[in-house]
Amino acid sequence: MPIHTRNRANCSVFALFLVLMIFNPVSAQSPVFAxxxxxxxALSGYGFCNSSLDVASRVGDLVKRLTLxxxxxxxxxxxxxxxxxxxxxxxxxxxxxxxVSYVGPGTKFSSAVPGATSFPQVILTAASFNETLFQAIGKVVSTEARAMHNVGLAGLTFWSPNVNIFRDPRWGRGQETPGEDPTLSSKYASGYVQGLQQADGGDPNRLKVAACCKHYTAYDVDNWKGVDRYHFNxxxxxxxxxxxxxxxxxxxxxxxxxASVMCSYNKxxxxxxCADADLLxxxxxxxxxxxxYIVSDCDSVDVLYNQQHYTKTPEEAAADTILAGLDLNCGSFLGQHTEAAVQKGLLKESDVDKAVSNNFATLFRLGFFDGDPRKLPYGGLGPKDVCTPSNQELAREAARQGIVLLKNSAGSLPLSPSSIKSLAVIGPNANVTKTMIGNYEGTPCKYTTPLQGLAASVSTLYSxxxxxxKCxxxxxxxxxxxxxxxxxxxxVMGADQSIEAESLxxxxxxxxxxxxxLITAVANASKGPVILVIMSGGGMEISFxxxxxxxxxxxxxGYPGEAGGAALADVIFGQYNPSGRLPMxxxxxxxxxxxxxxxxNMRPDPATGYPGRSYRFYTGKTIYTFGDGLSxxxxxxxxxxxPKLVSIPLAEDHTCRSEQCKSVELYxxxxxxxxxxxxxxxxxxxxxxxxxTVLLFSTPPSVHNSPKKHLLGFKKVYLGSQMEDIVKFKVDVCKDLSVVDEVGSRKVALGSHVLHVGSLRHSLSVTV
Structure with missing residues (x-):
């Protein structure tokens, strides 16, 4: 979901809003609730206000009381x-x-809550390959969100996370994603969502906050050489x-x-x-x-009518999207044109009922219709629960776990504070603040820049x-x-939002x-070891x-969040042993x-010389590849x-019992x-x-243009010096050893699958 107001006609309104926020800070107030x-x-007599009823009954009672x-x-x-x-x-x-972010009108900071914990940008958190961490961050974010809601500063529906695949290194929004791999992205998505949403006690009919996975689907071109997301097919x-x-x-x-999926701008x-009934x-x-509920990216219903010219009339656009399965429009288009669509017979009122029922059901699960949230679960949360020392320490730990060591000559890192008496800190990102937190940011609790983090350990010289x-x-x-x-x-070099960003x-x-x-000149002049630090969302051409x-x-x-400078110093001075791996x-x-x-296209095409994309298919040269990272x-x-052999049980009359098959359908x-x-x-x-970080890969048999290798799973294990442990993976044969065929059907590939971790290889034969 973009910061649309930054890029479109509403940008001046958004700028004015920020100015007003700065000079007229909002203090704590009462939360919004029904x-x-x-x-x-008198409200106690309404069924929809009766919290003892089930969600469906309450939704039905409310909808029947409303006019069109x-x-x-x-x-x-x-x-x-x-x-x-x-x-x-x-x-x-x-x-x-x-x-918690100030992007979007539902949340704001004030003198009561001046900031919230700002974790690393998602691409760096993904580099930790730690499912426990993904969920822990989600829990902290939802706690701070609820605390802000209780003082009237935040909503309950958050349009995060971004789980698009980071397909191309030029994409300005790759920084928001968990990277290029479907398995890593899937595990990040479910882990962070569970952390955000899961209510105490685990009741699936209750939500702590409501998350939203976006942008559905195949969305990863923002603005490249004149091709923008509003027109890209x-x-x-x-x-x-x-x-x-x-x-x-x-x-x-x-x-x-x-609780929600957001459809994207592109075709x-x-x-x-947002008008594709098959997808929605x-x-x-x-x-x-x-x-x-299914929500549109902001103004995307307007976009499909006014820019993509997908329908002839605005009423048709309203009808097509609602009938396709859209429930909520970020923007005003459905508010302006839905009634006319019903009057013209393009849409029935029951179709509107269906959409709003999905929206209401989410609000009921959040407790929005249960009265004052300060008297409900999470009612005790408030400003004291935002930016706590433990939350800020988790931000530092997340950055430490994600930082990736890509090169380390003998005797270089870690540095010893006892032998390094002075440190030269150089670069345009050496003393930045806001750059460290990336986009879709909030006001952080505080900042520790790279220079500040390093200067806390040794005497520094800075330029x-x-x-x-842009240098x-x-x-x-x-x-x-x-x-x-x-x-x-x-x-400390790299990029910022002027180089890679939404719409850029x-x-x-x-x-x-x-x-x-600058890097080469400084390296040639340096007396001691030279450590290059890249702050960026996407990869850089740093072969030199x-x-x-x-x-x-x-x-x-990456963009390491509010505690990025402290985390960097922890790694450089050996207080933390790096374990991050590249997610792209x-x-x-x-x-x-x-x-x-x-x-x-993900797969290579030898006929045209197209090399394919991502470590799973790419056939060309790389600087670093997915999973790279030193310790x-x-x-x-x-x-x-x-095991060395696994057999897939088949029905007696299955054709693969009498014929040689390359793969079998999943049943x-x-x-x-x-x-x-x-x-x-x-x-x-x-x-x-x-x-x-233990990464378990599989190289499947060469059937259906299968990947060269793909990630089955990952684990994070702590080991002291000379210590060992057993790391256990449970491989779901039909899920993990399957491939997608040419028409989009997932099948178990028969033949030899090679499992590997680092240089270790093990052959597993899958038969029927």
Whole structure:
């Protein structure tokens, strides 16, 4: 979901809103809620205000009391009010991508709650490969959101997370996503959603806050060489759609039980996603059984009519989207045109009832119709529960776990504060604040910049080297001078929202401006080891640095959140052993020179020289690949338990009993409880304890243009020096050892599957 107001006609209104917020801060106030029986005792007689009834009964009672015009007010994000029924206006649009955000009108900060914990941007959190962490962050964010709701500063419906696949390194919004891999993205999606939503006690009919998985689907072009998201038609094969783009959304709904899915701006194979009944009613609501509401990206119903010209009239656009399965319009379009669509016979009032019922059901699960939330579960939460020391420590820990060590020459890192008496800190991102938190941000509790984090341990000399990341003219003299004096040099370079952002895709992968010149000049002048730190969402073309012996270490720190500088210092000075792994491939510039961003195909095409995308299919050269990441220790893997053969049970009359098959369809009868145990003995052979990220991959048989390899699962394990432990994976044969065929059907691939962790290989034969 974009910050649409930044990019469209409403930008001046948004800017004015920010100015007013700065000069007229909102103090704490009463929360917004319905069924205030203390103010209006008559409400106690309404069924929808009776919290002892089930959700469906309460929804039905409410909908039958509303006029068509009143119902239509609940089809848009600025919903209601219906004063005669004690229902106030409600703003659906709040954001919580990596902390409670001020983006969207539903949430604001004030003197009562001046900031919230700002975790690393999602791409860095994903690099931790830690499902427990994903969920823990979600729990903290929802606690802070509820605390803010109780003092009238936040809504209950948050349009996060972004689970789109990071298909192309130029995409400005890749920073918001969990990366390029469907398995990692799926596990992040379900984990973060569960952390946000799960109510105390685990009642599925209750929500702590309501999450939303976006942008559905195959959405990852914002603005590239004149092609924008409002007009882009993603041409996607059935195989790529079901194999790559859909799994995170499926996991959101089925595994995470997410309360909402947001359809995207773009067309998929010629049809706007928000008007595609197959994608919405058919898959999200039908196949996956969404328990919640489907919302449009902001103004996307307006976009499909006014910019994509998908329908001839606005009434047709309103009717098409609601009939396709859309329940809520971020924007005003459905509020303006739905009644006319009903009057013209394009839509029945019962269709409107169906949509608003899904919206109301979500609000009932949130307790919005249960009276004053301060007297309900979570009612004790307030400003004291925001920016707590433990929440801020989790932000630091999340950044530490995600930081990826990409290069480390012998004797370089970690630095010892006892032997490093002075440190040169150089670069346009060395002392930044807001850059560290990326987009869809909130006001953080506080900032610790890289310079501040490093200066807390040793004496530092500082030079920015460039005025900003665009680095139009590098100031080399001061930077070279302090590098020549210091015992070690830290260069903090990379990007910010002026380089990669919503509505801003990159054209190339090079470090901006004269950054490369600055890095090379400083490295040549430095007296001691040179550590290059890249702050960015996407990968950078840094072959020159990887190949330069003077640059002894390279770290990628994403956009590391409010505590990023402290986390970086923890890693550099060896207080934390790095364990992050890249959640996306880093390509050389030659990749983007040859491959249009608009080509959605994941698989290579030898006939045209198209190299494919992501580690699963890409056939060209890389700088770093998915899963790369070093440690200060060395870890050994040995197989403790793994079968060599698994047989798929088939019915007596199945054709594959008499014919040789390359794969078999997935049926509940032959997939039930078909799980394998894979146990690995992992030992830390190093002198330093630390966490280790274990990635289990499989290379399937070469059938149906299957991936070269794909991720089955991942675990995070802490091991002290010379310690070992058993890491256990449970492999679901039908889910994990299946591939998607050319027409989008998932099948178990028969033949030899090679399981691997690092250099360890194990062959598993799948037969019938």
């Amino acid at each position: 069924c205030d029986v203390n103010a209006n005792p 015009q009143e119902k239509i007010t609940f089809l848009v994000n600025k919903a209601g009010p219906v004063s005669r029924l004690g229902i106030p206006a409600y703003e659906w649009w709040s954001e919580a991508l990596h902390g 993603a041409q996607v094969t059935k195989q790529d759609l079901d194999d790559t783009f859909q799994p995170p959304f499926k996991s959101c709904v089925i595994d995470g039980n997410v 998929v194979n010629g049809k706007p996603t 009613a058919g898959i999200v609501r039908g196949q996956w059984k969404l328990n919640g 920015p080297g460039c005025a900003n990341v 139009s003219s590098a100031q080399l003299d001061d930077a070279k001078k302090i590098a020549a004096q210091a015992d070690a040099t830290i260069l 895709d990159r054209i190339d992968l090079h470090l901006p401006g004269q950054q490369e010149l 640095a990887n190949d330069n012996a003077k640059i002894t270490s390279i770290l990628w720190i 491939t880093w390509y050389p510039q030659e990749f983007v020179d040859k491959v249009p961003m608009t080509n959605m 200060y220790s060395t870890f050994a893997h040995n197989l403790a338990k793994a 509940e009868s032959n997939c039930k409880n078909l799980n394998l145990d894979i146990h690995l003995r992992v030992k830390n052979n190093g002198n330093m304890g630390g966490s280790h």
